[in-house]
Amino acid sequence: MDTRKEIINRLRSAPRSSSEPRPDVPPLPELALGRSELIQKLMDELTKLEVSCHRVVREEVREKLAEILVGEGITKVIVSNDRIVSAFDLSAWGKERGFMVYRSSDFNDRDTLKRVVFEEVEAGVTGVDFAVAESGTLGIIHDHNQPRLVSLAPVTHIALVPTSKVVPIYEQVVDEVFLKGGNIPSQFTFITGPSMTADIKATPFKGMHGPRRLIAIIYDDD
Amino acid sequence: MKIRTEEFNSIAKKEINNAYARAFLGLLPPIIAMRRVQVMSSFPNPDQALKLSRAIRSESIARLPDLLEEFEQKATKSGAKVLWAKDAQEARKLVLSLIRDRGATFVTKGKSMVTEEIGLNEALEQAQIEPIETDLGEFIAQQLNRPPFHIVGPAINVPVEEIRDLFLREGIMKEDTTDPVQLGYAARIYLRDKFHHIKVGLTGVNMAVAETGTIINVENEGNIRFNKSSPITQISIMTPEKVVPSLRDAMHIIRLLCRSCTGQKISAYVTLDTGPKKAGEIDGPEELYIIIVDNGRSEIYANPRTREVLRCIRCGACLNTCPVYTKIGGYPYGWAYSGPMGQILNPLLLGLDRTQDLYRACTQCGTCRDICPGGIDHPALFLYYRSCDVEGNEKLAGKKRPRSERISFSLWGLAVKNKLLWNTALRLGRFLTKKYSSDGWLTNLGRLFPGWFKERDFPSISDSTFRERWKEMRKGKYGHP
Numbered sequence: 287m288d289t290r291k292e293i294i295n296r297l298r299s300a301p302r303s304s305s306e307p308r309p310d311v312p313p314l315p316e317l318a319l320g321r322s323e324l325i326q327k328l329m330d331e332l333t334k335l336e337v338s339c340h341r342v343v344r345e346e347v348r349e350k351l352a353e354i355l356v357g358e359g360i361t362k363v364i365v366s367n368d369r370i371v372s373a374f375d376l377s378a379w380g381k382e383r384g385f386m387v388y389r390s391s392d393f394n395d396r397d398t399l400k401r402v403v404f405e406e407v408e409a410g411v412t413g414v415d416f417a418v419a420e421s422g423t424l425g426i427i428h429d430h431n432q433p434r435l436v437s438l439a440p441v442t443h444i445a446l447v448p449t450s451k452v453v454p455i456y457e458q459v460v461d462e463v464f465l466k467g468g469n470i471p472s473q474f475t476f477i478t479g480p481s482m483t484a485d486i487k488a489t490p491f492k493g494m495h496g497p498r499r500l501i502a503i504i505y506d507d508d
Numbered sequence: 509m510k511i512r513t514e515e516f517n518s519i520a521k522k523e524i525n526n527a528y529a530r531a532f533l534g535l536l537p538p539i540i541a542m543r544r545v546q547v548m549s550s551f552p553n554p555d556q557a558l559k560l561s562r563a564i565r566s567e568s569i570a571r572l573p574d575l576l577e578e579f580e581q582k583a584t585k586s587g588a589k590v591l592w593a594k595d596a597q598e599a600r601k602l603v604l605s606l607i608r609d610r611g612a613t614f615v616t617k618g619k620s621m622v623t624e625e626i627g628l629n630e631a632l633e634q635a636q637i638e639p640i641e642t643d644l645g646e647f648i649a650q651q652l653n654r655p656p657f658h659i660v661g662p663a664i665n666v667p668v669e670e671i672r673d674l675f676l677r678e679g680i681m682k683e684d685t686t687d688p689v690q691l692g693y694a695a696r697i698y699l700r701d702k703f704h705h706i707k708v709g710l711t712g713v714n715m716a717v718a719e720t721g722t723i724i725n726v727e728n729e730g731n732i733r734f735n736k737s738s739p740i741t742q743i744s745i746m747t748p749e750k751v752v753p754s755l756r757d758a759m760h761i762i763r764l765l766c767r768s769c770t771g772q773k774i775s776a777y778v779t780l781d782t783g784p785k786k787a788g789e790i791d792g793p794e795e796l797y798i799i800i801v802d803n804g805r806s807e808i809y810a811n812p813r814t815r816e817v818l819r820c821i822r823c824g825a826c827l828n829t830c831p832v833y834t835k836i837g838g839y840p841y842g843w844a845y846s847g848p849m850g851q852i853l854n855p856l857l858l859g860l861d862r863t864q865d866l867y868r869a870c871t872q873c874g875t876c877r878d879i880c881p882g883g884i885d886h887p888a889l890f891l892y893y894r895s896c897d898v899e900g901n902e903k904l905a906g907k908k909r910p911r912s913e914r915i916s917f918s919l920w921g922l923a924v925k926n927k928l929l930w931n932t933a934l935r936l937g938r939f940l941t942k943k944y945s946s947d948g949w950l951t952n953l954g955r956l957f958p959g960w961f962k963e964r965d966f967p968s969i970s971d972s973t974f975r976e977r978w979k980e981m982r983k984g985k986y987g988h989p
Contacts, residue, residue, distance in 0.1 A: 289802075290592040293748065296806035297573040303812055305567035306883070311760060312556045331773075390790070399790050400738065404704045421773040430788040434737035438730060456762075460755040464720050464782075470586065472785050472792055473736065476778040481730040485645035485661055487668055488536055489688035494644055495696060495703070496730025496777070 316419045316454035324419045325449055329504065331422025335479030336492065338501045347446065347505050348374055351411070352383045354501055358442060360385075360408040367391040367431040370413025370446050390433050403439035410440040410497075415463075417447050417504075420455045421478055424502070427463060428473040437477065443497040445477075448507035509624060509655055512842035513854055516865035520840035529657075529665050529837050536664065537828035543771025544825060544879070550773060551763075561764040562883030564757045565819040568749070572809065572818075575718040575751045576800070582721025586783030588796040596626035599801040603628060603710070603743060604635055606797060610741055612707040614638035616699070618725065618732035619646050620712025621659070621822060622745055622801060624844035625857065628710075639710075642699050642731035644692060651678060656846065657838040659824040660769055665837060699731070709735030709793070713746035714821075715761060716798075719754045720782055723798060726762060728776040736781060742793035744781075748805050749818035755780075761821060764881035768825035808856050811903070813892055817852045819882035824849065826876035826886065832869050841866065848876040848886045859905030860897045867893040931975075938969040945969075 319327060329339045342350050351374075355363065365376045367390050380387030388407060393399040403410065412432065416425030424445055428434050437443050453459060456476075464470055481496030492498050512519065523529055551557040568575060580590045593599035607615055615632065617623065617639055629650070632639040641650040648663035649656055651674055656662035663671075668686040675681045681694035711732050715724040723744055725732045736742055752758050766772045785792030808814045827833045827847030838846035845853045851870065855863040867890045876886045893904070900908040908914065923933045944950050945968035952961045960966065972980070 288592075289594045289598065292594065293592060293800075293802045293806050294573055294577065297576070297748070297809055300806075300810045300815075301812055303570050303815065305570040306563045308563040308567065309556050309559050311560060311756075312551055312553045315552055393790060396740075396791055400704055404700065423774055428789070428792065429786070430790065433789070433791045434733070435791050438733050438737060456759040457756050460759055464722070464755050464780075470720060470722075470782045472781065472783055472789065474780040474782075475733070476774065476780075477776065478772075478774050478778075479776050481728070482776055483644050483692060483729050485643070485648070485664060486666075486671060486688040486691055488532075488661065488664055491689045491692055493696070494692060494729040494731075495642070495699065495734060 311457070314420060314455050319419065319454065321449075321452075324454060325452055325504070328417055328419040328422060328452055331419065332479075332502055333422075335422050335500075337422065337479055338499070340501070340503045342503060342505050344505050344507055347503055348376075348379050350503055351376075351444065352379070352385075354444065354503075355385060355409070358409070358499070360442065362386040362388075362407045363409045363411055363444075364388040364390060364403060364407045364436055364440065365411040366413065366433065366436045368413040369431075370448060371411060372431075374446075376411065390436055391431070399433060399435065400439075403435045407440050409442040409444055410436040410438075411444045411446065412437045413446045413448075414451055416459045417452045417502075418454070418456055418459060418476075419452060423456070423476050423478040425459050425463075426475045426477065427471045428475065429471055434473060434475070437475070438496050441493065441497060442499040442501065443477075443480075444501045444503065447502050447504045449504060450508045509627065509630075509653075509844065511858065511862075512655075513858060513863045513866060515842060516840045516863075516869065519842065520836045520869075523836045523839055526837075528667060530835070532665050533834050533837055536661075537834045540660075540771055541825075541828045544767055544828075547767045547771050547773055557760075558764065558881060561761050561881045562819075564752060564761055565821065565882045568752050568757075569809075569815060569818050571753065572748060572751065575753060576748055578718040579716050579721055579751050580800075582718070583716075583723075583783070583798055584721070586721045588721065588783050588798050590798045590800065593799055593801045593803075595803050596801070599626045599745070599799060599803065600628055600631040602799055603745070604631060604637070606741070606743060607632070607637055607708050608635070610707055612637065612741075614640055614702070614706070615708045615710050616640045616642045616702050616706050616731075616735055616739075617646075618709075618711035618727065618735045619643035619662075620710070620745060621844050622712055622747055622803075623710065624656075626801060626803060628745075640699070640702055642702070642735065643727075643729060644695055647695055647699070648674070655839060655841075655843060658827060659822060659838075659846065659849065703731075703734040703738050706735070706739040708741045708743060709739040711735050711742065711744045713744050713750050713798070714765070715758045716746055716751045717753075717755050717758050717780075718751055722755065722758075722780050722782045724758055724762075725779050725781075726765060726775050726777075728770070728772075730777055733777055733779055736779060736793065737791050740794050741797070742781075742784070742795070743797045743799065745799045745801060747801055747803065748809075761881070765821055765823050768823035768879065768881050804857050807903070813889075814856055814904075816884055816889065817856060819884050820849055820853065820880075821882050822849065823881060825879050825881070829875040829879060831871055831873060831875075852884065852886055852889050855893050856904070860893055860901070861905045861907040864897070864907065867897075931973075934969065934973060938971075941969060 483494035645662035784796040833847040
């Protein structure tokens with residue numbers, strides 16, 4: 287008998303047990319917030335996580351991004367090709383402002399992309415598909431326009447967060463991404479603050495493997 | 509890792525005198541426990557939130573075979589390859605052949621307790637494939653060849669000087685420093701190069717979602733994300749009980765997992781993988797293997813009593829609150845799983861005979877049960893293990909107690925059921941123990957019951973029993989009231 291059958295059969299032949307009664311999902315307070323309170327809650331949570339938050343209007347995003355890069359001393363960035371980032375035409379912006387801007391869509395093989403994200407650039411710029419107020423969590427769908435390594439390998443991750451993407455709690459995200467009957471992404475990532483550890487002497491620090499800095503530019507788009 | 513569960517007492521004795529570890533244990537677990545309480549209060553009704561996660565785990569276990577098949581079907585449909593392994597040996601063989609076929613000379617690993625359980629690293633080393641742990645704590649514990657001190661911080665107790673010496677010796681860094689942050693960054697740079705060039709990434713699985721065939725990893729460092737983004741092949745290893753019914757369930761469990769584990773609302777990264785990368789995607793694995801390792805779980809499942817342990821989500825909250833763990837740390841438990849979590853799990857995986865002191869090292873205080881997000885009643889399980897051990901339960905490899913102890917208890921049982929026998933035995937006992945009695949206490953009985961008298965005294969048998977005094981009183985010896 288093959289291993290799979292053997293395991294399943296053994297589980298099936300075990301005496302049945304009943305499960306405990308299931309209480310409702312406790313109503314989380316974020317569900318009761320209005321739009322502007324929700325955005326404020328998101329920013330509060332992000333700030334607690336030591337994420338630098340910048341609230342601007344849409345027209346100021348490129349200016350803010352340039353200001354941040356100059357402030358951090360960053361000259362080389364990679365930008366993802368998702369709809370949010372594409373709308374800002376950052377290639378042209380980079381030329382104007384004197385930043386070296388790689389677009390993830392410039393690469394069609396894994397090794398070249400890896401060389402650039404691991405060794406060349408100092409920051410990755412991505413859009414986000416969700417921003418969850420509950421815990422200051424950014425949600426990203428990975429696909430051909432949103433490679434996984436852009437928000438992971440560079441030492442700084444700058445996220446562009448349109449306020450229309452702000453939702454109260456996680457359930458709304460998984461319903462939208464996984465249960466609407468559309469294409470399920472190969473990977474979905476929830477990001478909550480920069481990479482961190484406290485594994486040596488319980489001393490916490492940021493940037494263990496992933497980004498040391500996470501910067502959010504939050505702008506109104508609706 | 510050498511299994512040393514039989515040396516519990518001797519290692520515990522050594523560790524309890526380790527001042528450095530003691531200072532650490534006095535400080536850290538209470539802080540994490542306090543943070544847990546703080547962040548639990550972000551729920552409008554913390555009890556209800558806890559109850560729900562327990563109910564989800566209860567349902568996951570009740571429906572385990574169905575959910576497992578549903579998960580397999582959905583994961584396969586998404587393009588993942590699901591493989592099954594009966595035991596540790598089969599699992600090692602599967603992983604080894606996958607790695608060999610891809611010509612990898614090293615693999616990077618995300619933290620995975622099950623790979624420690626099946627001894628994967630040793631098998632890889634023997635096959636000339638270098639396993640590189642990438643969680644900072646595991647990375648250090650691996651090089652020092654030690655079991656995890658704590659499930660969340662496997663090397664959190666190791667002095668910085670020791671880490672410095674290790675990193676200098678192994679060429680992980682050149683600069684002489686004991687700054688924890690600089691040590692961490694040295695490991696970052698060393699491992700970054702590995703992440704860049706890996707062919708195969710290995711990870712564990714925090715949850716497997718039946719509804720969609722999705723596997724979920726929860727982490728803070730980003731090493732697991734690298735293991736799932738950079739290489740062409742991803743191998744994720746799980747045990748059957750990781751499965752949950754739905755994504756909504758999974759997200760609620762994550763709320764409790766992170767609060768219980770580190771006192772966070774959610775960890776820095778939670779990644780949900782459904783199948784390998786799609787055509788046109790530039791990174792992510794071209795092939796995703798999910799290996800389901802039984803290694804005794806279906807046997808554990810067969811017994812409705814032991815089935816309860818499968819509800820564990822490995823948050824580690826029980827360690828931080830356990831009055832025993834917080835004195836001795838993780839080493840005495842002798843294996844991958846420590847604290848109450850290890851005490852319920854190791855005896856079932858290794859046998860009651862090889863883990864005698866584990867399920868006895870409990871004060872039955874029940875704080876582990878009170879906070880467990882999986883809803884496990886640890887103290888009740890310990891009592892069950894003890895009774896199975898005494899009865900010599902064959903399935904669980906119960907050992908029975910020593911002959912002398914069994915005889916003593918048989919005699920005791922006989923005596924307490926018979927008035928004449930009891931009174932005679934009592935008088936005899938009083939006479940025989942008289943010479944050991946001092947100040948109303950017996951501190952030893954010569955060579956009898958050394959185990960008892962090593963730790964505690966016994967009240968002397970009094971000069972007259974209640975019944976004798978009652979009789980005397982009726983005769984008027986003490987005067988009428």
